[in-house]
Amino acid sequence: MKAKYQMYVKVFMLLFLISGILTTQSFAQDSGQSLSKSNLKIFVQYKLAKAKLLTNDNIKVDIDDNKIILSGTVPTxxxxxQAETETRSVDENYLVINNLKVESQTTSDLELTNQIxxxxxxxxxxxxxDWLTVSSNNGVVTLDGWVHLPWLKDQFQSEVEKISGVxxxxxxxxxxxxxxxxxxxxxxxIYNDPMFWGTQYSVNPPIHIIVNNATVYLYGTVNSEAEKSWAANIISFKTDAFSVENYLEVRK
Known part of the structure; x- marks a missing residue:
C-alpha cells in the first residue's frame, strides 16, 4: 500500500511540474519572453516523451546559450x-542542433531492400x-523509378524513413x-487481354506502364517470353505511343 501511495505522489508531482511549465511557457509566449533554461530543458524532454521519442533516456537534451542540442540514438x-520538429516547437528563439544518430541496422542490405x-x-x-527500384548500401537507401502523382515521391521517402536500419x-x-x-x-x-486478365488485382501487378513524352516503358515480371512480347505488341499496334521500351523480366 505504501509503495502504491508513493507512486501516486510521484505521478502527481510530475503532472504538477509539467502543468507549471506549460503555464510558464504560455505566459512567456504571450509576453514575448523565452523560457528559463531549466524549464526549457524539462519541457523539451516532456514534448519528446509525449511523442514517444524519448524512451529509456535514449535522447539527451542540452542547452548552450541560444542552442538546444539533441544527442543520443533513435531507431529511424x-x-x-520528428525529434527536431518537436524540439523546435518549444521555443523558436533557440537554434536546434540535431546530433541524433540512427541505430545501426541489424539486417543485411538484401533483407532491408526486400522489406522496403x-x-x-x-x-x-x-x-x-508507378515503378520503383530500391538499393541499399550499409543502410544508405537509394530510391529510383517513376511515379504518376508528384506528391508520391515525398510520401514514399517518408515511408522508407520510418523503417529501422535506414x-x-x-x-x-x-x-x-x-x-x-x-x-x-x-x-x-493489357489487363483486359485474356493472357493478363485478373492479374491487375494482385498486390504488385506484373506489368507496370510508365509514359514519358509519348514513349511507353514496361517494367515488371511476367511468366514467359511470349507474355513479354505480347504486352509490347499490344501497345505498339493499338495505342498512339511513339515507341515502346520493354524492360519486362521473365520469371525464372
Whole structure:
C-alpha cells in the first residue's frame, strides 16, 4: 500500500511540474519572453516523451546559450526528424542542433531492400502507373523509378524513413505527370487481354506502364517470353505511343 501511495505522489508531482511549465511557457509566449533554461530543458524532454521519442533516456537534451542540442540514438530517420520538429516547437528563439544518430541496422542490405519493397508495393497509391527500384548500401537507401502523382515521391521517402536500419535516403524518383490517354488505354488493353486478365488485382501487378513524352516503358515480371512480347505488341499496334521500351523480366 505504501509503495502504491508513493507512486501516486510521484505521478502527481510530475503532472504538477509539467502543468507549471506549460503555464510558464504560455505566459512567456504571450509576453514575448523565452523560457528559463531549466524549464526549457524539462519541457523539451516532456514534448519528446509525449511523442514517444524519448524512451529509456535514449535522447539527451542540452542547452548552450541560444542552442538546444539533441544527442543520443533513435531507431529511424523519421524519429530523428520528428525529434527536431518537436524540439523546435518549444521555443523558436533557440537554434536546434540535431546530433541524433540512427541505430545501426541489424539486417543485411538484401533483407532491408526486400522489406522496403514490400512496404512500397503494399501502399494503397502504388499502382500500375508507378515503378520503383530500391538499393541499399550499409543502410544508405537509394530510391529510383517513376511515379504518376508528384506528391508520391515525398510520401514514399517518408515511408522508407520510418523503417529501422535506414540511415539515409537518396531520392531519385521522377514524376511522369500522369499516364495520360496513352497510359490509360495501354492499361485497359493489357489487363483486359485474356493472357493478363485478373492479374491487375494482385498486390504488385506484373506489368507496370510508365509514359514519358509519348514513349511507353514496361517494367515488371511476367511468366514467359511470349507474355513479354505480347504486352509490347499490344501497345505498339493499338495505342498512339511513339515507341515502346520493354524492360519486362521473365520469371525464372
Amino acid at each position: 530517420i523519421y524519429a530523428k526528424n 519493397l514490400k512496404k512500397i508495393q503494399s501502399n494503397t497509391f502504388y499502382s500500375v502507373f 540511415k539515409s535516403v537518396i531520392n531519385k524518383i521522377q514524376n511522369t505527370f500522369g499516364p495520360g490517354e496513352i497510359g490509360f488505354r495501354a492499361a485497359r488493353l
